[in-house]
Amino acid sequence: MQWLLTPGGCLYNSCPLFVELFRNTMKDSQKSLVLLRQIIRSTDMQEKEISRLIGLTLPQLILMQALREIGQMTPGELSKEVVLTQATVTSILDRLEKKKLILRERGSEDKRKVWISLTDEGIELMKGAPATRQELFVRHFEDMQPWEQSMIVASLERVAYMLNAQHLDAAPVLDIGQLDRASEDASE
Amino acid sequence: MQWLLTPGGCLYNSCPLFVELFRNTMKDSQKSLVLLRQIIRSTDMQEKEISRLIGLTLPQLILMQALREIGQMTPGELSKEVVLTQATVTSILDRLEKKKLILRERGSEDKRKVWISLTDEGIELMKGAPATRQELFVRHFEDMQPWEQSMIVASLERVAYMLNAQHLDAAPVLDIGQLDRASEDASE
DNA sequence: TGATTTAATTAGAATATCTAAGCATATAAC
């Protein structure tokens, strides 16, 4: 499979010729992939802007977000959540600890474990820009008709499921040789 | 705004209690945000796996993908496309050039510009896993009913629009041209 | 008890990422 065109969000929105192409010649599956890229790119840009605003790097912000949203966690759980190795998480936590944004506490029950939580300072910091972003999204969202809201949730559920399903399907094919063969067919 | 809960994809799918919570007590806007996070996380994991398989780092893979999908570009265009500074792109390109995956050519018309393109070796490498992933998605997608496919495209368009709109001030700007200009400024 | 497993950290190295400064070319002003 090949992309017909994969412009950034701006190009897609501003170029009438591309809009035409998009509407008429692309399959819905391809449209979905293009749109997903736009969505991810847009989110990425926003997160970078937020991290700049509150003076954290992007990985640091992501860890802070996870801690705020899920609550107290061990570095191991955190590393699974953000899809980084434990060693990487440890080094990012070191910097967040130095900034007094997180707290490390040895587990009392299982002394191998370390519980990470946000300090008051950390909670305060995270009250900043990110919430505003989400609020804006929510406001836009809630301006829509209920049927459209339901439609979007159903669609996102579908997409999320399909993306997860790819992990399942691909799992038995992690042998590189097989992957290569498959991609021979895949090209064009 | 606060998240009620933001579990990883697996937790959401496997924990009946959470499914219950999700269905009944969350607003659709919150559901959408949770689902978007799942989608982004899933995509991120997949990209990391792909980069590992073909022996590139994630930033390197992302540059290669952009070049494959859009074609010849200057470092400046590339940096806008992947939302990194030009200096960062230069340093990643250095490494890709050392691996003989990309080519640098001084512009003949405007000699300040440098045109980046994939070498044959680079094209060959990129025929690997990523296409397979997309194909899997497409296959799942095309198993659905046409009405459901259309619904998903419409929903993703909506979401993409709302995420872009966040770059604007609260002003309700429905003219797409203006939307674009504003989002250019927003990235600074 | 001794061996194995699990959780976190440390060590060491490559890469990524940014800002600021530098260099070469293009464009504009006069």
Added chain:
DNA sequence: GTTATATGCTTAGATATTCTAATTAAATCA
């Protein structure tokens, strides 16, 4: 035509990210 300004890319220097492998400490198991 020459000077000033702008543009496109690279370099320099600093910090942060990220990995694998080795280490330490605690729990588990046989």
